[in-house]
Structures are given as structure tokens and as C-alpha cells.
Amino acid sequence: MPSKVRRRSMDEDPFTLALAPPENETAEQREMRLLLEKEAQENSDSIDEQLSREKAQEKKGPRPVKVLLLGQSESGKSTTLKNFQLMYDAKAFRAERASWRGIVQLNVVRSIHVILDVITRAQIRRAGDEARPPESPIVDDDLSALKARLSPLVRVEEILMQRLIPSGPDKSDAARLAQLAQLTNIPYSERPRIVNREVAVNSGMQWKDVFTRLVMSDKESFDSEKAIDWEDPSDPGVVLYALADDMKALWNNQTVQALLVRQNLRLQEAAGFFLDCLDEVTSMRYIPSDDHILRARLKTLGVSEHRIKMTSGGMTGSISRDWRIYDVGGHRSLRQAWAPYFTDMDAIIFLAPISAFDQVLAEEPRVNRLADSVNLWTTIVSNKLLANTNIILFLNKIDIMKSKLESGIQLVDYVNSYGKRPNDLESASSYLRKKFAGIQKENSPSHRVFYCHLTTVTDPKSTQYILANIKDMLMQKYLEEANLMV
Numbered sequence: 160m161p162s163k164v165r166r167r168s169m170d171e172d173p174f175t176l177a178l179a180p181p182e183n184e185t186a187e188q189r190e191m192r193l194l195l196e197k198e199a200q201e202n203s204d205s206i207d208e209q210l211s212r213e214k215a216q217e218k219k220g221p222r223p224v225k226v227l228l229l230g231q232s233e234s235g236k237s238t239t240l241k242n243f244q245l246m247y248d249a250k251a252f253r254a255e256r257a258s259w260r261g262i263v264q265l266n267v268v269r270s271i272h273v274i275l276d277v278i279t280r281a282q283i284r285r286a287g288d289e290a291r292p293p294e295s296p297i298v299d300d301d302l303s304a305l306k307a308r309l310s311p312l313v314r315v316e317e318i319l320m321q322r323l324i325p326s327g328p329d330k331s332d333a334a335r336l337a338q339l340a341q342l343t344n345i346p347y348s349e350r351p352r353i354v355n356r357e358v359a360v361n362s363g364m365q366w367k368d369v370f371t372r373l374v375m376s377d378k379e380s381f382d383s384e385k386a387i388d389w390e391d392p393s394d395p396g397v398v399l400y401a402l403a404d405d406m407k408a409l410w411n412n413q414t415v416q417a418l419l420v421r422q423n424l425r426l427q428e429a430a431g432f433f434l435d436c437l438d439e440v441t442s443m444r445y446i447p448s449d450d451h452i453l454r455a456r457l458k459t460l461g462v463s464e465h466r467i468k469m470t471s472g473g474m475t476g477s478i479s480r481d482w483r484i485y486d487v488g489g490h491r492s493l494r495q496a497w498a499p500y501f502t503d504m505d506a507i508i509f510l511a512p513i514s515a516f517d518q519v520l521a522e523e524p525r526v527n528r529l530a531d532s533v534n535l536w537t538t539i540v541s542n543k544l545l546a547n548t549n550i551i552l553f554l555n556k557i558d559i560m561k562s563k564l565e566s567g568i569q570l571v572d573y574v575n576s577y578g579k580r581p582n583d584l585e586s587a588s589s590y591l592r593k594k595f596a597g598i599q600k601e602n603s604p605s606h607r608v609f610y611c612h613l614t615t616v617t618d619p620k621s622t623q624y625i626l627a628n629i630k631d632m633l634m635q636k637y638l639e640e641a642n643l644m645v
């Protein structure tokens with residue numbers, strides 16, 4: 160007599176059992192089930208076909224051009240990437256205006272906080288026993304009152320930072336604060352005491368989405384103007400607008416300027432400086448211009464891949480290629496993450512901000528920034544894994560270099576070997592260009608073609624032809640390798 164209990168055979172795993180039709184299925188139910196199964200199978204087949212078509216296409220089609228951006232922190236890597244995006248994918252670049260608005264606002268608030276901290280230190284010095292040099296600027300009652308009126312900016316900074324961090328219902332306060340600490344690299348509890356705090360973002364974080372998700376649900380209609388809820392009373396722009404006059408008064412205050420000079424703080428040359436256009440950035444309906452997006456400072460943590468579809472010009476006709484540009488964090492503690500990307504790159508763009516010759520690394524105050532760039536450059540050009548990789552050197556921040564030299568800061572005071580050469584941009588840049596070229600020649604494992612450009616990557620006009628040349632040069636190399644050129 161057959162048993163009513165189905166025996167489990169060897170090939171009946173739990174999934175087969177779970178998917179087995181019910182034992183008491185009616186004829187109608189069976190018909191419906193078979194119909195649904197047929198549909199599901201057809202769907203699955205078509206996805207499989209699509210995937211294998213894409214795979215075959217990838218094998219036949221051109222490999223994407225891969226470019227790695229390298230250089231110390233604040234050398235201009237992310238700015239170069241933005242410049243590429245502006246030039247070759249302007250629509251996507253401009254669609255992110257609403258997200259960059261928050262970063263510009265954070266940059267403004269940070270600059271103001273640097274000034275407020277300078278005032279606080281002057282007040283503390285005055286109150287303490289420390290003997291004050293007679294010429295030391297005095298913080299008067301008006302300036303103290305101005306400082307007090309700007310205190311709501313602490314809250315604005317917090318709101319902007321919180322928006323930058325993905326938050327969810329499961330996030331405890333502790334977790335949120337830990338993330339804040341990660342963003343700034345500084346424990347949150349200590350942040351009010353720290354002058355040199357920096358806004359940073361982990362490449363894994365979808366920070367742009369976070370900003371836009373606050374106001375947008377329909378990504379299709381994404382447009383900078385529409386992506387901002389202008390009526391939102393908690394928008395940081397409302398407070399910035401209300402405090403605009405006080406911020407301007409602070410920046411233009413003679414005592415403040417004197418204190419900054421005394422402390423050797425050249426804010427105009429610092430990353431993310433917007434105090435020269437406060438009218439614009441604090442206006443009620445402020446949307447960052449292309450220029451403001453390029454100047455906005457957001458430190459990179461980790462490595463991020465950016466895809467750009469480019470159409471080649473010049474000799475190669477109109478062949479479009481996918482480009483993958485890899486942007487890395489340049490802070491010393493993040494450099495070990497670069498190596499895995501060395502084996503597969505068509506080119507490296509190395510940025511050395513030569514204007515930093517009189518500065519030290521934020522993460523290692525004993526190390527001169529130019530010396531760090533030179534060491535890093537030596538390590539990169541001598542790396543065997545990169546022996547056959549095109550390297551393009553950008554001696555960057557030429558605009559700042561020019562104004563620094565013109566203001567009387569002497570290159571020879573920091574680079575002894577510069578000797579008695581004139582302290583002007585032409586002589587200085589040509590000297591440094593030769594030094595970097597010499598290191599490349601001496602240390603490269605084998606001969607390689609080497610390109611060097613003097614750049615100001617915040618200025619799309621000055622980089623336009625450079626980036627276009629690089630694009631053509633890489634495309635030609637790539638096509639030669641792919642045997643597509645005779």
C-alpha cells in the first residue's frame with residue numbers, strides 16, 4: 160500500500176520541496192501555475208541573453224580608458240575630475256549643483272569659524288597673564304559682539320554635516336556622532352576646539368544623493384532649481400542670509416585682518432574660500448556656478464570610480480569611449496589604498512601643488528608640502544608596476560604660486576638650491592619643472608614618455624586645452640594598442 164507521506168529522495172533538497180506544487184492542486188490552479196512559470200522562465204531567459212550579449216560586446220568592444228589621479232591631499236585631484244566632468248559630461252556636472260550648494264555653505268561656515276577661533280585665541284591671550292606685545296591687535300567690544308551674533312553658525316554647520324551623513328531610523332546618536340567624526344577625522348566632542356577641521360566624504364557614501372533625497376523624490380526631473388526646497392525654514396541658507404551682513408563685517412574688519420596677518424593665515428589661498436563672494440553665496444536663492452563647484456572643497460576618503468562617456472576628437476575621428484577616472488584620497492593615511500589600482504591604468508595624472516612650497520602637511524606638521532610631493536613623485540615614477548604607464552604631471556595651483564611670489568614670499572627660503580634665481584613665476588616654475596622631470600628620468604625603471612603642464616585646475620579655461628590634449632594622446636595610445644591604427 161503506497162504511503163501517503165512523501166518520502167524525501169536524495170535529490171529533493173529543501174528548495175525543491177519548497178517550490179513543489181501543492182499536493183491538492185486543482186486543474187485550474189495548475190493551469191495558472193504553469194502559465195506563471197512559463198512567463199518567469201521567459202523573463203529569466205531574456206535576462207540571461209542580455210547579460211551574455213553585454214559580455215560579448217565588452218569582449219569585442221573597446222576596453223574603457225582608465226585614468227588614475229594621484230597626489231597629496233589638497234593637490235587638486237577631485238577638482239581635476241570635476242573639470243573633466245564639466246568638459247565632457249556637463250549635464251551630469253550641472254545636475255549636481257544642489258548638492259554642491261551644501262558644500263559651499265559648509266566651506267563658508269568653516270572659514271568664518273577659523274576667524275572666530277583666531278578672535279577667541281586673541282581674547283584668551285589678552286585675558287591671561289601672557290605679556291601682550293604692544294602692537295598686538297585688540298579685540299574691542301564691537302568685535303566681541305559681532306562674534307557673539309555669529310554663534311548660530313555652529314548649529315548651521317551641524318545641520319549641514321548631518322545632511323551630509325546618511326542617517327536612518329536605526330542610527331543611534333552615538334553612531335551618527337561616530338560618522339561625523341569620520342567625516343571630519345576629528346572626534347566630534349573636540350571639534351569646537353579645533354581650528355583646522357575639514358569636511359571630508361567617504362567615496363563609498365552617496366552624499367550627493369543624501370542632499371538631493373531631502374528634497375527630491377523624482378530623479379528624472381532632476382534640475383538644480385527644482386532640487387531645492389526654497390520654502391524650507393530649516394534650510395541653512397535662511398540663517399546664512401540672515402547673518403550675511405555680520406559675516407561681511409567680520410571679514411572686512413581691520414582687527415580681524417591684522418590678526419590673520421599676525422598668525423600667517425592666508426585664508427584667500429585656503430581650500431574652499433568663498434568669503435570674497437559672500438553676497439552671492441548667502442543670497443536667498445543661491446545656486447553654485449560652475450566656478451563655485453570647482454572651488455568647493457570636500458576632502459576625499461577612499462577611492463572612487465567615475466564614468467564619463469567621451470567622444471574623441473583630433474586624429475582619431477569620432478569614436479566614443481567609456482572613461483573610468485579613479486579619484487583617491489591624498490591624506491598620508493589613505494595612500495596605501497592606491498596600490499591595487501596600479502596594474503590596470505592607461506595613464507596617471509599626478510598633481511603637485513607647487514604653491515605649497517611654504518606650507519606643511521596638515522597630517523604631519525613637520526613635513527613640508529613641496530618635499531612631500533617630491534617624495535611621492537619619486538615613489539610613483541620608480542614603481543615597477545607603473546613602468547609602462549603614461550604619466551602626466553600637473554604642477555598645479557599656478558595662480559596661488561604667482562600671487563605668493565609676487566607678495567614677496569621667497570622660494571629660496573624653502574628650496575635652498577633655488578639660489579639667486581629671480582623670485583618670479585616663470586623662473587620658479589621652470590626650475591621646479593626641470594627638477595620633477597629629472598627625478599622622473601633618473602628613477603623610472605624604463606624610458607617612458609612624460610608630459611608636464613603648469614595648471615590651475617580650478618579654472619576650466621586654463622585646463623581646457625590640456626585636458627583635450629591628454630584625451631587625444633591617451634586615445635591614440637589606446638587605439639594603437641588595440642591595433643585599430645595603422
Ligand SMILES: Nc1nc2c(ncn2[C@@H]2O[C@H](COP(=O)(O)OP(=O)(O)OP(=O)(O)O)[C@@H](O)[C@H]2O)c(=O)[nH]1
Pocket residue numbers: 230231232233234235236237238239429430431432453454455456457458459460487488489490555556557558559614615616617618
Ligand atoms: N586657487 C586654486 N585652488 C585650487 C587649485 N586646484 C585645486 N584648488 C582648490 O584646492 C582645494 C583642494 O582641491 P581638491 O581637488 O579637493 O584636492 P584633492 O587632491 O582631491 O584632495 P584630497 O581629496 O584631500 O586628496 C579645493 O578647494 C580646490 O578648489 C588651483 O589650481 N588653484
Ligand SMILES: [Mg+2]
Pocket residue numbers: 236237238457458459486487488489
Ligand atoms: Mg579629493
